[in-house]
Amino acid sequence: MSTQKVTLRVYRGDAESGELQDYTVEVSEGMVVLDAVHQIQATQAPDLACRWNCKAGKCGSCSAEINGKPRLMCMTRMVDAIKTAEGGPILVKPMKTFPHIKDLVTDVSQNYRNNKKITPFRPAPKGPDGEWKIFQYEIDRAQEFRKCIECYLCQNVCHVLRDHHEFSFAGPRYMVRAAGLEMHPADQGDRIDQLKEELGIGYCNITKCCTEVCPEGIHITDNAIIPLKERVVDEHYDPITALFRKVFGKKAPPNPAP
Amino acid sequence: MLRPQGMVTLSLGATDRKDAWWLSPLLFAIAFGGFSIYATWAAWQNEFYRFGPYLSPFYSPLLKPEWLPPWLSPAFLILGAPLGFRLTCYYYRKAYYRAFLLDPPGCAVGEGKPSGYRGERAFPFILQNLHRFFLALAILVWGILVKDTVEACIWDGQFGIGLGTLVMMVNVVLLGLYTFSCHSFRHLIGGKHDCWSCLTFGKQRHTLWRGVSWLNGRHMQFAWVSMIWVGLTDVYIRLCAMGLLQDSRLF
Numbered sequence: 394m395s396t397q398k399v400t401l402r403v404y405r406g407d408a409e410s411g412e413l414q415d416y417t418v419e420v421s422e423g424m425v426v427l428d429a430v431h432q433i434q435a436t437q438a439p440d441l442a443c444r445w446n447c448k449a450g451k452c453g454s455c456s457a458e459i460n461g462k463p464r465l466m467c468m469t470r471m472v473d474a475i476k477t478a479e480g481g482p483i484l485v486k487p488m489k490t491f492p493h494i495k496d497l498v499t500d501v502s503q504n505y506r507n508n509k510k511i512t513p514f515r516p517a518p519k520g521p522d523g524e525w526k527i528f529q530y531e532i533d534r535a536q537e538f539r540k541c542i543e544c545y546l547c548q549n550v551c552h553v554l555r556d557h558h559e560f561s562f563a564g565p566r567y568m569v570r571a572a573g574l575e576m577h578p579a580d581q582g583d584r585i586d587q588l589k590e591e592l593g594i595g596y597c598n599i600t601k602c603c604t605e606v607c608p609e610g611i612h613i614t615d616n617a618i619i620p621l622k623e624r625v626v627d628e629h630y631d632p633i634t635a636l637f638r639k640v641f642g643k644k645a646p647p648n649p650a651p
Numbered sequence: 652m653l654r655p656q657g658m659v660t661l662s663l664g665a666t667d668r669k670d671a672w673w674l675s676p677l678l679f680a681i682a683f684g685g686f687s688i689y690a691t692w693a694a695w696q697n698e699f700y701r702f703g704p705y706l707s708p709f710y711s712p713l714l715k716p717e718w719l720p721p722w723l724s725p726a727f728l729i730l731g732a733p734l735g736f737r738l739t740c741y742y743y744r745k746a747y748y749r750a751f752l753l754d755p756p757g758c759a760v761g762e763g764k765p766s767g768y769r770g771e772r773a774f775p776f777i778l779q780n781l782h783r784f785f786l787a788l789a790i791l792v793w794g795i796l797v798k799d800t801v802e803a804c805i806w807d808g809q810f811g812i813g814l815g816t817l818v819m820m821v822n823v824v825l826l827g828l829y830t831f832s833c834h835s836f837r838h839l840i841g842g843k844h845d846c847w848s849c850l851t852f853g854k855q856r857h858t859l860w861r862g863v864s865w866l867n868g869r870h871m872q873f874a875w876v877s878m879i880w881v882g883l884t885d886v887y888i889r890l891c892a893m894g895l896l897q898d899s900r901l902f
Binding site for chain 1: 659660661666667668669670741744745748749754755758759761762764765766768769770771772776777780781782783834835837838839842843845846847848849853854857867868
C-alpha cells in the first residue's frame with residue numbers, strides 16, 4: 394500500500410490554556426493513531442505529551458477522544474479514524490472528564506481515590522485441605538470483570554462524571570470492581586450498603602455508554618451494574634424479600650469447602 | 652484558544668462526533684411515541700376488541716366491574732401492568748433517558764445541565780427499583796394471554812385455527828421472550844447467588860441462569876419486536892371486528 398498524507402488535529406496545551414494544532418502525517422498500512430502521534434513526536438513536535446506503554450490494548454494508558462469518541466489510540470486504526478473523520482482532519486483530544494495536565498495527558502487520580510472506598514476481598518475460611526474449592530463455571534462471572542485494564546474510557550464517557558461532575562458516583566470501572574468482588578464465590582465481604590451510599594450506584598441511569606466504549610468488551614451495564622442494582626433492591630427496596638429474610642434469617646455465608 | 656478540559660460544561664448536543672448518534676434516540680422516540688399514541692387511542696375505543704374467539708391483548712384480562720363508568724374502557728384497568736413493566740425495564744430506561752430526557756442525548760454528547768442531577772437516587776426515578784414487582788404482574792398478564800390464545804383455538808366448541816390465532820400465538824411467544832429475558836428475572840432465578848456449588852442443585856440452577864442470561868443479551872430486540880407485534884395483534888383483531896379485514900380460517 395502506498396503511503397497517504399492525512400491531517401491530525403491534536404489538542405495541545407496545559408492546565409491553563411490550549412489549542413488544536415494540525416500536523417500532517419504519512420499513513421502506512423496497519424498504522425494506528427498512536428503510531429501517528431509517535432510520528433509527530435519524532436518528526437515535528439518532540440514536546441507532545443501522551444501516555445502509552447504496551448501498544449497492544451492491554452495497559453490502558455493511551456486513552457483519548459478520537460473524532461469525539463473515547464478510544465484507545467493504540468487500538469484505533471488510521472483507516473478507521475480517516476473514515477470517522479468524514480473528510481475532515483482526524484481530531485485527537487485528551488479525555489474530557491479528568492483534570493488536564495498537558496496535551497493528551499490527564500490526571501486520573503480521582504479514580505484511585507474512589508477505588509479505596511471499596512471493601513477489599515474478604516476471603517472465606519479455607520477448607521480442611523487448606524484450599525478454597527471454586528469451580529470454573531461459578532468464577533466465570535467474576536473473571537469477566539478481571540479483564541478490566543483501567544483505561545478509564547468508561548469513567549470518561551459516563552455522563553454522571555462527564556456532564557454532571559458528580560464524583561460521589563464511583564463510576565462504571567468501580568461498579569465492575571465491586572461486582573467482581575461481590576460475585577466472587579469465596580468472598581464474604583458485604584458491599585451493598587456501600588454501593589448504595591458511598592459508591593452512589595443510584596446515580597447510574599444505565600444509559601450504557603460505558604459498555605459501548607469498553608475496549609475489553611466487558612458487559613459493564615448488563616453484567617455488573619444491573620445485577621448490583623438488583624442486589625441493592627433486595628436489601629433496600631423490596632419489602633417481600635426483607636420479610637423473607639426476617640422470617641428465615643439472612644442466608645448463611647458461603648462455605649466453599651466441601 | 653480553548654479552555655482546558657476538566658469541568659467545562661458542554662452545551663446540549665455539543666460533540667466532536669460526526670456519526671449519526673442522534674439516529675437511534677430519534678427512531679426510539681418515533682416508534683415508542685407512535686406506539687403510545689396508538690395504544691392510548693385503542694384503549695379509549697372500548698369497542699372492536701373482540702372477534703370470534705379472539706381477544707385483543709390490550710383488553711386482556713377483560714374486567715368489567717359494576718362500578719366501572721360506561722365512558723371508561725376496561726383496558727385502563729389492566730394497562731398499568733404492561734406499561735409499568737416497560738417503563739421500569741432496564742432497556743427502556745436507557746432508551747427513554749436518551750431519547751426523551753436527553754440525559755445524556757448520546758455518548759460523549761453534551762447535556763448542558765450539569766447541576767441538580769440525582770439519577771435514580773431520588774423521586775421519581777427511585778421508583779425504577781420496583782421493576783421486579785411489575786415483572787410479577789407482567790408474568791401474570793402473560794399467563795392470561797396464553798389462556799386467551801388457547802381459547803382462540805376454539806370456535807363454537809370446535810377446534811380450529813384462524814390467521815388471528817397464529818397472530819396471537821406469535822404474540823405470546825414474543826411477549827414471553829421479552830418477559831423472561833428481564834434483568835430482574837435473571838437476578839431472581841439465580842443471579843443473586845455467588846457460590847453455586849454451595850447450593851442444592853447449584854449446577855442446574857447455574858445452567859438455568861446461563862440460559863436466561865443468553866435471552867437477557869437479546870432483551871432489547873425482544874422489547875422491540877414484542878412491542879410492535881402486540882400493537883399489530885390489536886390492529887388485526889380490530890380490523891376483523893370492524894369488518895374491514897376477512898380473517899382466514901386455516902382449518
